[in-house]
Structure formats: structure tokens, C-alpha cells
Amino acid sequence: MEIKGSVIIITGAARGLGKAFAEALLDRGAKICVADIDSEQGQSTVAELQAKHGEDSVIFVSCNVTSDDDFKAVWDATVEKLGPVNVLINNAGIGNEQEWDKTVAVNLGGCMRGTLLALDRMGTNKGGSGGVVVNISSIVGVKANPFGPVYSATKHAIIGLVRSLGHDFHFKISGVKVQALCPSLVKTELLANSMKKAFSPEVVQALSKFSSGLKDLTSETVANSLVKLLEEGRNGACLVVEAEKDPYYVEAPISS
Ligand SMILES: NC(=O)c1ccc[n+]([C@@H]2O[C@H](COP(=O)([O-])OP(=O)(O)OC[C@H]3O[C@@H](n4cnc5c(N)ncnc54)[C@H](O)[C@@H]3O)[C@@H](O)[C@H]2O)c1
Ligand SMILES: CCCCC/C=C\C=C\[C@H](O)C/C=C\C/C=C\CCCC(=O)O
Numbered sequence: 001m002e003i004k005g006s007v008i009i010i011t012g013a014a015r016g017l018g019k020a021f022a023e024a025l026l027d028r029g030a031k032i033c034v035a036d037i038d039s040e041q042g043q044s045t046v047a048e049l050q051a052k053h054g055e056d057s058v059i060f061v062s063c064n065v066t067s068d069d070d071f072k073a074v075w076d077a078t079v080e081k082l083g084p085v086n087v088l089i090n091n092a093g094i095g096n097e098q099e100w101d102k103t104v105a106v107n108l109g110g111c112m113r114g115t116l117l118a119l120d121r122m123g124t125n126k127g128g129s130g131g132v133v134v135n136i137s138s139i140v141g142v143k144a145n146p147f148g149p150v151y152s153a154t155k156h157a158i159i160g161l162v163r164s165l166g167h168d169f170h171f172k173i174s175g176v177k178v179q180a181l182c183p184s185l186v187k188t189e190l191l192a193n194s195m196k197k198a199f200s201p202e203v204v205q206a207l208s209k210f211s212s213g214l215k216d217l218t219s220e221t222v223a224n225s226l227v228k229l230l231e232e233g234r235n236g237a238c239l240v241v242e243a244e245k246d247p248y249y250v251e252a253p254i255s256s
Helices: 016-027 040-051 068-082 099-124 149-165 168-174 189-196 200-214 219-232
Strands: 007-011 031-036 056-064 087-090 131-136 174-183 238-241
Touching: 007 016, 007 068, 016 031, 016 040, 016 149, 016 219, 031 040, 031 068, 040 056, 056 068, 068 099, 087 099, 099 168, 099 174, 099 189, 131 149, 131 219, 149 174, 149 238, 168 174, 174 189, 174 219, 189 200
Parallel strands: 007 031, 007 087, 031 056, 087 131, 131 174, 174 238
Antiparallel strands: none
């Protein structure tokens, strides 16, 4: 797809990977809606992005991805201020092993809610023009990892959603591509916050040692992989990005 001129909603883009996605896509001529639960950080990020890219290129809309009403309001405000939406990036996520239901609601629920809304609003069968949904999974959605069983389960479920809804059976009906990006560890606030809500005290020590031994991956590298996925990825694609490796697609058997 052509990024230049596209209108793109990114959830959880007030900071971290979502902010890096916004920067990379603005650099390539997209218009961006930053949708985040943290209004203060979101407004400050948008002010910073507007100073570089202009006021008409990027907006902030407050959004809790666990709310249907919030998600619909984000979509409506984006259409009103930036134009018809071409891409949704479901990026908002948390790592709270102690309150598993919150983690499921934000990570899986946010992707599920956003993807279904996108099909409803962009689907050619619903009067839309088609489009793309990218769901942010993780390398621990592809490979098992002992340190975040709840987090990993949500990220595996996102892959299941993407591979099933990203089947061409659905694309022929809706004209909406559904894809996943699966990054390895980038040291954002997610890791520090996850440590405070770790699965067990044993995990804190083990995850700390494990994460400090991983090669550094930057949010800019992950954002470049998002650009690659949008520009050339097929429907249902799941793209993994790790430090010091070219990004690679993962495949698995499909029941049809
Ligand atoms: N950092 C990593 O190593 C890494 C690796 C793979 C995947 N991911 C995924 O990338 C995404 C972003 O992670 P990050 O590292 O930038 O995290 P982060 O904690 O830095 O940023 C997350 C953003 O999501 C927002 N958010 C949280 N709950 C929300 C909700 N209910 N509704 C709307 N917004 C909400 C936060 O306010 C914040 O701005 C997450 O889905 C995460 O699982 C991160
Ligand atoms: C296991 C993570 C629980 C804590 C969640 C916090 C941050 C999560 C970030 C990413 O989604 C993934 C984090 C770590 C990646 C872990 C292992 C990578 C190892 C790669 C490999 O085995 O080849």
C-alpha cells in the first residue's frame, strides 16, 4: 500500500513503539491520529509531532481500547479532522501478570475490538474502500516464553486472530488486509511496568537477567519493519523483528 497521503489511527501512540510508528509514518507523508488512554502524554506527543509535521497532519484523541464507545469516537473524529481512515494499528498493550483479566482486555480485547470496527467501517461490503489493520503482537506471540504467561497468551491469541481474519476468504468480502508485527524486546516503559506486576518474585530476577542479556533493538528499527509490512506484506502476514537480523515472516499451517 501507499503510505503517503494515508490516514492512520495508532492506539497507544502517546509514547514507546506507538510514538515511533507515528514518527516513521509522518516522515513518509501519512496523517496520524494518536489514540491513547494517557491524555497528558498524548497531547504532549502530538504537540511535538505537530511542530515538525504541521497541525493538519496529526491529532490526539483520548481512547481506552477496552471501550466500544471510545473506539468509535476515535474513528469518527479522525474521519472528521483528517479524512477517511485507510489503516488502523492496534498497538496499545500492557504487561500485568497479576491482573490477567486486564491484560486480556487491553491486549487481546483492544485488537479484537479495533479489528472488528475497522472491518465495519472500511469493509467494501459495508460501503467502505477497504484498508489495512496491523495488530502489534510480539515475538512471545510466536515463541513460548516462561516470563510472561498471561502476556504471551494474549500475543499468541492476536496471531490467531490475524491468521484467521487475514485469510483471503475474508479479504474477498471486505477488502481489508489483517496483519501482525511481532517485535522482540525494546526497552520501553512496558518492561519496567511489567516488572512491577510480574507473575512471581522469581520471574522478576530471571526476567531482569534475561532481558539485560538480549541484544539491543531500537523502536526505530521496529518502526522500519512496520513500514515494510505496510508497503509489501500480504494479507495475514506476521512479520518478526529482532535485533541484528533482517525482519522475517512466520508461517503456520492453515485449515481451509
Ligand atoms: N517494548 C517491547 O519490547 C515490545 C515488544 C513487542 C511488542 N510490544 C508491544 O508493542 C505495544 C507497545 O508497547 P510499548 O513498549 O510501546 O509500551 P509502552 O508502555 O511504552 O506504551 C504503551 C502505550 O499504550 C497506552 N495504553 C495502555 N493501556 C491503554 C488502553 N487501555 N487504551 C489505550 N491506550 C493504552 C499507554 O498509555 C502507552 O502510551 C504493546 O502492544 C506491546 O505489547 C512491545
Ligand atoms: C516475556 C515478557 C513479559 C514481560 C512483558 C514486557 C515486555 C514485553 C516485550 C515484548 O513483547 C517481548 C519481550 C521479550 C522478548 C523475550 C524474548 C525474546 C527472545 C527471543 C528468542 O527467544 O529468540
